[in-house]
Amino acid sequence: MKFPWIRFRKDEEVKREIQSHLEMATRDRLDRGEAADKALYTVRREFGNVDLVREVTREQWGGRWLEDLLRDVRFGARMLRRNPSFSAVAVLTLTLAIGANTTIFSVVNSVLLQPLPLRAANRLVVIWVNNLQQGWSRVGPSGLDYLNWKEQNTSFEDLFLFEHGTGTVTGTGEPEQVAGLRVTTNFGDFFGLQPVLGRTFRPEESTARHNLVLLSYAYWQRGFGSDPGVIGRGMTLNGESYTIIGVLPASLATLRPVDVVVPFDTDWVKRADSDLGVLGRLKPGVTLKQASAEMGTISERIGRERPVRKGWSTVLVPLEVARVEYIQPALLLLLGAVGFVLLIACVNVANLMAARTVARHREVAIRKALELCTVFQRDAAATRAFVDALEAKELLVERRA
Numbered sequence: 445m446k447f448p449w450i451r452f453r454k455d456e457e458v459k460r461e462i463q464s465h466l467e468m469a470t471r472d473r474l475d476r477g478e479a480a481d482k483a484l485y486t487v488r489r490e491f492g493n494v495d496l497v498r499e500v501t502r503e504q505w506g507g508r509w510l511e512d513l514l515r516d517v518r519f520g521a522r523m524l525r526r527n528p529s530f531s532a533v534a535v536l537t538l539t540l541a542i543g544a545n546t547t548i549f550s551v552v553n554s555v556l557l558q559p560l561p562l563r564a565a566n567r568l569v570v571i572w573v574n575n576l577q578q579g580w581s582r583v584g585p586s587g588l589d590y591l592n593w594k595e596q597n598t599s600f601e602d603l604f605l606f607e608h609g610t611g612t613v614t615g616t617g618e619p620e621q622v623a624g625l626r627v628t629t630n631f632g633d634f635f636g637l638q639p640v641l642g643r644t645f646r647p648e649e650s651t652a653r654h655n656l657v658l659l660s661y662a663y664w665q666r667g668f669g670s671d672p673g674v675i676g677r678g679m680t681l682n683g684e685s686y687t688i689i690g691v692l693p694a695s696l697a698t699l700r701p702v703d704v705v706v707p708f709d710t711d712w713v714k715r716a717d718s719d720l721g722v723l724g725r726l727k728p729g730v731t732l733k734q735a736s737a738e739m740g741t742i743s744e745r746i747g748r749e750r751p752v753r754k755g756w757s758t759v760l761v762p763l764e765v766a767r768v769e770y771i772q773p774a775l776l777l778l779l780g781a782v783g784f785v786l787l788i789a790c791v792n793v794a795n796l797m798a799a800r801t802v803a804r805h806r807e808v809a810i811r812k813a814l815e816l817c818t819v820f821q822r823d824a825a826a827t828r829a830f831v832d833a834l835e836a837k838e839l840l841v842e843r844r845a
Contacts, residue, residue, distance in 0.1 A: 466491060530800060534793045541789035544782045552775050554698070556768055561695040563636025567726040568763040571603075571739070575756045582759055587716030589746065589753070593724075596742050599735035600724040604634040605708065607720050608700075613667070615680040622663065622703035624681075629707050631658075634725065635696075640664075642675040642690030645707045653709045657686040661694040663703035681706070699767075723763060736760045 466487055473483035524531040559565055572582040573589065585593075587605070594603045605628045613620045631637070632644025640661060649656065657679065659668070668674050677688050681704065692705065726735055739758040747754035761769075768775075801808065 462491075527800070530796065534796055537789045537793055541782075541786040545786050548775075548779050548782045552779050556772060556775060558698075560764060560767075561698055563634070564725055565764065566762075567601075567728070569724050569726060569732065569735070569760045570763055570766045571722040571724055572759045572761070573743075573756050574759055577755055584719040584721055586718045586753075587713035587720060588750070590720065590722055591713065592746050593722070593739070593742060596745070597724075597735075597738060599726060599730045599738050601727050602630060602634055602725050604628055604630060604723045604725075605713065605720055606631075606723070607708075607716075608702075611682045611704065613679060613681055613704075614683070616667070620667070622681075623701065625700065625702045625705045626708055627705055628713070631705065631707070634723070635699075637693060637696065639690040640693055641672060642688070644690055644692075649707060650710050653712070654707060655684060655686045656689050656707060657681065658690045658692055658705040659688060660692050660696065660701070660703050660705070662697060662701070664691045667703075724760075732760055732762065 469487040469491070470480075470483050473486065474480060478486070560568075562568065571585070571593070573585045574581050574583075590603065590605045597603070607626045609624045609626065611622050611624045613622055627645075629645035629647055629650040632639070637644060639658075641664075642658075644658060645656065659674070664670060664674065674688055674691065678685050679688060680686070686706065696702075724735070726732070736758070739760060743753075743757050747756065
């Protein structure tokens with residue numbers, strides 16, 4: 445494809461060559477004694493449509509599609525400029541509809557379509573407990589349940605315990621309430637997290653209480669100005685001093701947006717009553733059905749050993765299902781609704797275009813006529829026959845007159 449200035453120069457050369465050819469042919473006929481008007485007329489008829497020859501020559505250079513595109517863009521811009529009110533209504537209608545669809549699809553894509561950025565996310569399951577006789581369904585287990593499951597199961601590579609909550613950060617100006625997460629010390633390894641700065645908790649830090657804290661990526665930016673020297677600094681959380689040991693990756697917010705993460709210790713876990721969260725990562729090759737059957741057997745054993753847990757059973761749900769099962773219908777309904785809005789917008793703009801086309805019927809008729817003329821002119825013989833027929837018709841009219 446030639447650059448525009450090169451194509452312009454070559455087009456000028458073709459124009460000069462055509463003009464030179466016409467002048468030479470005209471002089472030749474003049475030298476043979478023809479009249480000037482007849483010689484020029486005959487030469488032009490034999491040569492054909494000059495503009496058509498130039499168009500065909502341009503097509504041989506390549507890049508014609510770009511010229512056509514630029515020409516269409518210029519024409520479209522002129523039409524928009526000539527009808528600003530029509531253009532504003534059409535553009536605004538489509539902009540609102542497309543913007544709504546883009547926004548909702550971005551949410552659907554991130555929540556429903558994109559896989560979780562976690563280690564072996566397809567093998568992660570949520571473990572709840574049920575006691576339908578007492579009216580409890582899908583509630584969090586106790587700390588002892590978690591310890592018993594972790595000790596007795598053979599279906600999971602690992603189990604992870606967590607608890608949501610809030611805390612208050614002081615000592616850095618106005619007190620700030622933050623979203624917190626208390627976790628077992630296998631937190632980093634369980635999810636395969638690579639901290640942006642520092643490290644995650646170590647297994648040995650579960651034997652006693654350690655006032656250590658991990659910052660989320662967003663809170664590190666918001667509360668500490670993305671300071672790379674934050675590791676080792678202290679912060680006051682709920683009136684106690686904590687040491688910052690790491691900054692978590694931004695991808696963790698996909699699972700649960702929190703500000704700070706602190707560790708459990710084993711003694712606290714043993715005393716924790718209920719309403720905790722447990723995730724498990726299935727071993728390769730182990731199905732959810734197999735794991736559910738084993739956890740049911742373990743629950744019966746726990747009920748015999750601890751009568752207070754008698755009648756309780758377990759429920760296992762894949763994490764990818766559990767995180768969207770309540771919001772998925774609403775998101776799909778919302779996506780369908782905005783899609784319908786886009787359809788209505790397209791129909792409205794199409795109606796406006798149809799009305800505009802009716803108003804431009806004279807212009808369209810002229811364009812069609814020019815296209816028809818172009819078809820005739822592509823065949824030199826047909827063009828000459830067309831002109832001869834017109835001349836014969838004019839001569840017949842003159843004779844009748």
